[in-house]
Amino acid sequence: xxxxxxxxAQSASDSLKPYRFExxxxxxxxxxxxxxxxxxxxxxxxxxxxxxxxxxYPSVPGHEIVGKVTAVGAxxxxxxxxxxxxxGCMVDSCxxxxxxxxGEEQYCENGFTGTYNGPVFGGENTFGGYSDSIVxxxxxxxxxxxxxxxxxxxxxxxxxxxxxxxxxxxxVGPGKKVGVVGLGGLGxxxxxxxxxxxxxxxxxxxxxxxxxxxxxxxxxxVIVSKDAEQMATQANQxxxxxxxxxxxxxxxxxxxxxKRDGTMTLVGAPDSPHPSPTVFNLIFKRxxxxxxxxxxxxxTQEMLDFCAKHNIVSDIxxxxxxxINQAYERMLKGDVKYRFVIDMATLKQExxx
Ligand code: NAP
Ligand code: ZN
Numbered sequence: 001x002x003x004x005x006x007x008x009a010q011s012a013s014d015s016l017k018p019y020r021f022e023x024x025x026x027x028x029x030x031x032x033x034x035x036x037x038x039x040x041x042x043x044x045x046x047x048x049x050x051x052x053x054x055x056x057y058p059s060v061p062g063h064e065i066v067g068k069v070t071a072v073g074a075x076x077x078x079x080x081x082x083x084x085x086x087x088g089c090m091v092d093s094c095x096x097x098x099x100x101x102x103g104e105e106q107y108c109e110n111g112f113t114g115t116y117n118g119p120v121f122g123g124e125n126t127f128g129g130y131s132d133s134i135v136x137x138x139x140x141x142x143x144x145x146x147x148x149x150x151x152x153x154x155x156x157x158x159x160x161x162x163x164x165x166x167x168x169x170x171x172v173g174p175g176k177k178v179g180v181v182g183l184g185g186l187g188x189x190x191x192x193x194x195x196x197x198x199x200x201x202x203x204x205x206x207x208x209x210x211x212x213x214x215x216x217x218x219x220x221x222v223i224v225s226k227d228a229e230q231m232a233t234q235a236n237q238x239x240x241x242x243x244x245x246x247x248x249x250x251x252x253x254x255x256x257x258x259k260r261d262g263t264m265t266l267v268g269a270p271d272s273p274h275p276s277p278t279v280f281n282l283i284f285k286r287x288x289x290x291x292x293x294x295x296x297x298x299x300t301q302e303m304l305d306f307c308a309k310h311n312i313v314s315d316i317x318x319x320x321x322x323x324i325n326q327a328y329e330r331m332l333k334g335d336v337k338y339r340f341v342i343d344m345a346t347l348k349q350e351x352x353x
Contacts, residue, residue: 005351006131008058012050015325031141032071038129039064039155040340051271062129063089063115064157086142088157103298145308152313155339163190164303165295166265174198179241183210186244188338191217196310255281263288314339320346
């Protein structure tokens with residue numbers, strides 16, 4: 001066992017505070033990682049505050065992890081001490097159901113094990129990346145092809161794969177007109193990745209002051225979604241829409257922008273439901289409303305390689321571990337450009353003091 005220093009919430013109303021626990025000694029198939037950076041996902045906030053009504057406490061969030069390998073088990077083949085390594089949203093799955101067999105571990109029929117908050121179908125708690133180190137099965141550890149700017153690579157492990165996977169699945173590419181709803185952590189990665197895939201990208205934002213950033217990040221057009229006139233210019237035009245909004249909202253104005261046979265995929269996971277959309281918006285143009293969850297391990301590696309090839313990283317603001325509670329308040333106000341990343345040196349200094 002090794003002593004681990006972290007930040008945890010002890011209840012839904014608690015702020016994140018220092019917390020010590022022990023990680024397992026690496027087994028034959030394990031990789032031990034010294035965490036350098038961890039991104040701050042809106043899912044961390046939903047979990048810490050028990051907004052999905054499934055949080056196990058203490059809660060140590062964090063699933064956008066980049067670090068350096070400090071030990072490997074006897075069976076580990078692809079990592080050695082000193083290598084860079086990444087960990088995303090999953091650390092285990094059953095490995096034998098149909099989804100796992102197809103490399104879609106996020107849809108594991110027996111429930112994958114989240115990097116934090118334990119197996120999705122119940123079981124022992126797991127502690128995530130707001131900590132100085134982690135031990136993970138090699139199968140769930142990613143290779144980091146980027147050479148530098150490692151803090152900005154961390155958000156690819158969740159925000160990157162959660163947007164790459166549906167863009168890939170619904171075959172976004174040249175000749176396709178693609179909408180991205182919400183310019184936050186996920187949304188800004190979606191804009192960059194859809195642009196790199198060769199699509200025409202339309203950003204929908206509630207924040208008029210994000211227009212310039214949207215264009216700089218790769219959007220061809222920016223529409224303020226609260227402005228009905230601007231929305232009307234896009235009616236029946238989009239092949240695909242990726243909706244990343246973290247709060248319940250009316251889906252109809254977006255469904256009305258899809259072409260015949262178009263799909264809107266929801267990745268945002270608000271704590272309460274969206275109002276049900278009007279069925280006529282679906283049936284009259286054979287439109288689909290879909291959902292998507294992160295992405296499999298093989299696809300996550302493919303996304304990291306794609307991003308390295310296209311020079312894609314996240315736009316980040318580096319914070320100290322001690323600033324996490326203020327960062328959550330700012331994230332709730334949409335005041336983040338466009339992902340907070342924790343510099344774990346600040347946690348290690350505190351642990352040593
Ligand atoms: P974020 O950085 O907070 O971004 C959310 C964006 O949604 C905001 O920047 C804002 O963009 C837009 N928005 C519009 N109205 C909003 C409102 N009333 N409240 C909050 N946001 C509003 O969050 P994120 O980290 O990208 O995560 C987005 C959602 O995806 C969360 O629910 C998260 O849990 C979920 N998620 C899902 C998966 C999955 O696998 N499906 C994976 C990771 C995260 P504008 O200012 O441009 O309107
Ligand atoms: Zn996440």
